[in-house]
Amino acid sequence: MQFIAHNATFFHENLQIYNSGYFGEKSINEAIDCCPILPKKCANFVSMKERILMIGSNGQIGSELATALRRRFGTENVITSDIREPTVLKEDEIFEIINVLDKPALTDLFEKYKPTQLYLLAAMLSATGEKYPQKAWDLNINGLLNVLDLAVELDVKKVFWPSSIAVFGPHSPKQNTDQYCVMDPVSIYGVTKLAGERLCEYYHHKYKLDIRSVRFPGIISWKTAPGGGTTDYAVDIFIEALKYGRYTCFLSANTALPMLYMEDAVRGTMELMDAPVEQISIRSSYNLAGLSFTPSEIGKEIKKILPNFEMSYVDDDPRQAIADTWPASIDDAYARRDWGWKPKFDLESITEDMIANLKTNV
Numbered sequence: 001m002q003f004i005a006h007n008a009t010f011f012h013e014n015l016q017i018y019n020s021g022y023f024g025e026k027s028i029n030e031a032i033d034c035c036p037i038l039p040k041k042c043a044n045f046v047s048m049k050e051r052i053l054m055i056g057s058n059g060q061i062g063s064e065l066a067t068a069l070r071r072r073f074g075t076e077n078v079i080t081s082d083i084r085e086p087t088v089l090k091e092d093e094i095f096e097i098i099n100v101l102d103k104p105a106l107t108d109l110f111e112k113y114k115p116t117q118l119y120l121l122a123a124m125l126s127a128t129g130e131k132y133p134q135k136a137w138d139l140n141i142n143g144l145l146n147v148l149d150l151a152v153e154l155d156v157k158k159v160f161w162p163s164s165i166a167v168f169g170p171h172s173p174k175q176n177t178d179q180y181c182v183m184d185p186v187s188i189y190g191v192t193k194l195a196g197e198r199l200c201e202y203y204h205h206k207y208k209l210d211i212r213s214v215r216f217p218g219i220i221s222w223k224t225a226p227g228g229g230t231t232d233y234a235v236d237i238f239i240e241a242l243k244y245g246r247y248t249c250f251l252s253a254n255t256a257l258p259m260l261y262m263e264d265a266v267r268g269t270m271e272l273m274d275a276p277v278e279q280i281s282i283r284s285s286y287n288l289a290g291l292s293f294t295p296s297e298i299g300k301e302i303k304k305i306l307p308n309f310e311m312s313y314v315d316d317d318p319r320q321a322i323a324d325t326w327p328a329s330i331d332d333a334y335a336r337r338d339w340g341w342k343p344k345f346d347l348e349s350i351t352e353d354m355i356a357n358l359k360t361n362v
């Protein structure tokens with residue numbers, strides 16, 4: 001028992017060295033080959049071959065998480081899949097078309113690749129969900145159930161499924177929203193995420209499935225466009241600021257919402273999945289915070305770099321009603337305590353990074 005605990009600590013420490021960014025773009029195999037900082041014994045970790053299957057990989061989060069996973073586990077060990085073709089696919093990358101609602105096809109996919117880890121990212125997000133509530137329920141719940149059942153049946157070691165701050169509602173505390181509090185979501189998206197969390201916890205308790213989850217806040221990124229959420233304005237604003245020098249925001253000036261930069265989101269996901277199993281105390285979904293800001297605050301930050309930037313606001317966009325029921329800030333004490341979560345990006349560094357990267361792309 002002591003030996004196992006010692007080895008777990010040993011691998012965890014080495015992974016922390018690897019995750020520090022010291023090795024840049026290198027996969028862990030390449031890092032081990034080229035550098036004495038990672039002792040050769042660490043190769044044992046890699047030789048326990050992981051095979052990753054990601055479903056819904058072409059979206060905002062999947063496209064960046066897949067890159068990070070390929071770097072870590074090797075391109076040949078990460079299979080991405082989606083209902084539509086990816087815009088870019090490198091020669092050695094493995095991709096499959098799949099509809100997560102097609103259980104027979106999904107079973108074939110699981111049997112073909114025998115994944116040890118599964119990442120389920122296919123979902124309908126908050127704003128789109130309000131247009132198609134029945135479809136949102138079907139995809140977000142039946143897609144999850146299909147994956148959970150197959151993960152149990154075919155003995156998948158670990159599953160990642162993201163929840164959202166949309167699980168909270170008008171009677172949840174608005175500031176520093178606690179992990180455990182009143183949860184009365186009003187959007188169909190929030191309803192599916194809360195039901196999904198209960199399913200995850202149920203499958204963990206009933207079938208011992210090692211499922212791990214975070215409640216993502218709004219994700220800010222520059223590589224892939226967001227997929228129809230209430231926090232999409234925090235990406236659109238940068239694109240339009242650079243293209244037109246102005247932005248009309250669909251949320252009001254003082255609507256504070258929790259947000260997270262993509263680099264932090266990807267690192268947080270991988271840290272959660274790396275954490276020793278005994279450190280995971282929450283099997284529904286962890287609160288996860290990055291930063292909180294209002295449209296007016298991000299507008300001012302952009303103006304520091306683009307002084308001519310102008311901002312205006314529209315009234316009565318349906319997304320405002322959703323945002324009004326969401327927390328303004330999140331208490332993520334459990335994630336910090338259990339697996340050492342700590343965000344790195346603040347509003348200033350996000351703004352600088354977004355503008356620097358988008359400048360050459362828009």
Ligand SMILES: NC(=O)c1ccc[n+]([C@@H]2O[C@H](COP(=O)([O-])OP(=O)(O)OC[C@H]3O[C@@H](n4cnc5c(N)ncnc54)[C@H](O)[C@@H]3O)[C@@H](O)[C@H]2O)c1
Nearest residue numbers: 056058059060061083099100122123162164216218219227
């Ligand atoms: N992006 C955010 O701000 C945010 C915030 C909180 C939670 N989340 C959650 O993170 C996960 C990923 O979000 P995202 O922003 O990358 O979403 P996205 O909409 O950008 O991507 C979802 C992907 O799923 C694919 N998909 C849709 N239907 C499918 C089906 N039937 N079968 C297979 N694939 C299908 C889509 O083609 C798309 O590529 C979702 O569960 C979402 O609820 C995202």
